[in-house]
Amino acid sequence: MPEQYTLQECTRMIEQQLQSLDIRSKQPSELYAPILYTLGTGGKRIRSAYSLLACNLFCNDPARAIMPATAIEVFHNYSLVHDDIMDKALLRRNKPTVHVKWSENAAILSGDAMFILACKLIMQSPPEVARQVMEIFFRTTLEVCEGQQLDMNFEARPWVSIPEYMDMIRQKTAVLLAAGLEIGAICGGADEGQAQVLYRLGINLGIAFQIQDDLLDVYGDPETFGKAIGGDILCNKKTFLMLTAFDKAGADGLYITDAMAKYYLHPQDKIDTITRIYDELDVRTDTEAEIRKYYGMAMAALNELNVPEDRKHVLLQAAEHMMHRDH
């Protein structure tokens, strides 16, 4: 086996481990069919593959982290199933969501079972680090729940500050990527300090990624973005761009609220109107600067790692790849 694994090889290892869960053969099939569907609908396995890469920074065998990495992948997909119910989302990865394809009850219960499957996987972490890994896992999964609650709270509020928003996306999105990296490092034999550096790398990369997601919703290439452009605008979602627009408009901000609340005959008109406001206020520049700032902090963390430069290179490439998905 090669000492240095590529992102693709790590992704393939995760796919194989997911296959070997043998969900297809489990009973009752009504419980497991939605799980099979969810785990099969072609996610990019970013969090879990990164966890293996983090492990591979410190040891030659990334498979030492395969169980907790797969647990993180299963947990991530479980959180999407439940979030999609709460957000009333109809599509996920261009396919009907579980609660649409089956029912809300199926989505609740199959999600619950997925989390238990994730727990069974996390227990199979290398014995000498299992306890530490489980502590990180349960701390992090609870933070993700808290982040989802903050997101729902913010939807019901007229206004959210940018620091509050940053804290929400850190909890809802970044901590899981960060925990995957930290856990991978621990499984690979990293010391506490190095594992923390990887956690920090994950937090900053995760925040950069989420703000970029906000940006691409407005300025992305519909061919490569994977979602419809303007989706956040149509449902008045509070994004980094929206909150920055309000910030920059200051006391004049009411015209943005008006534009958001107005009735539009065609959805595209609303997208065009709000995009024009963003253009006028040049929120794109602020957003790109913020992405660069967090991405830069992630790269600074990468620099701090005491591992051979060629080992870092794969993680650097993976991060570059992740951030340039609109090209």
Next chain:
Amino acid sequence: MPEQYTLQECTRMIEQQLQSLDIRSKQPSELYAPILYTLGTGGKRIRSAYSLLACNLFCNDPARAIMPATAIEVFHNYSLVHDDIMDKALLRRNKPTVHVKWSENAAILSGDAMFILACKLIMQSPPEVARQVMEIFFRTTLEVCEGQQLDMNFEARPWVSIPEYMDMIRQKTAVLLAAGLEIGAICGGADEGQAQVLYRLGINLGIAFQIQDDLLDVYGDPETFGKAIGGDILCNKKTFLMLTAFDKAGADGLYITDAMAKYYLHPQDKIDTITRIYDELDVRTDTEAEIRKYYGMAMAALNELNVPEDRKHVLLQAAEHMMHRDH
């Protein structure tokens, strides 16, 4: 501290441990308020208190099992929150269910967080048995999910056999009581064989309890049952009595289906009609015999335990108390 704890003392220990989770102070409050409400609405803490009693059979300090026992209690309450959404239940312990008092989203997400809290507790089992306890816990919680799925499947089917029904209540109800007893025994230092005997005790007692619940829905004393009499009849729930009635009526069973499907001006008329059918077929006798059979098997398991008789006495008393709740 006394060497032999009573059921009341064990229940109090669970209440104290639940208090010390300090849910009240956690943020965001929108996530934790439903958890505080659920854990505070006065359950009888049967599963967790039994777990402490099982521990106390083998050692003088039932507190050795306090963390996993509390995990089982939190898991049980989480499963009720999610089941109540799925069953569209309006009341639980005579109070509005979480999805009614808050929202379905709050019930989903707070439930999810409760399961993670249970995982954090189960991790704190005595270190030398933690791995074994966690394996039992995750195996059992998955079985409970599978049992809930079977229950939902059965609702959609015109007919369910009694063995299928028994298997469903074993999974949905009995395994958690059984796992609590097994885990308590393991924490108390029981060997594998004795822990298995306690598991078997729990399965049989759990099934006896559930069939008795079916019986009390029809023949219970409304003063002490805690739920409205006839609730299962009104929603055409498949219970041991209903399935036995169909079994005994044989080819003539269609008149029962008719009575179930008929429109009644007053709900009480439906309850009276179906109860009359049960009376005519004397399903009460069959049901009581079935309860005695399973209760007898539970007591046989108790007899097999290699512990002093006075230690068994408290568990025997607790089981008697649990089964005579209508007196």
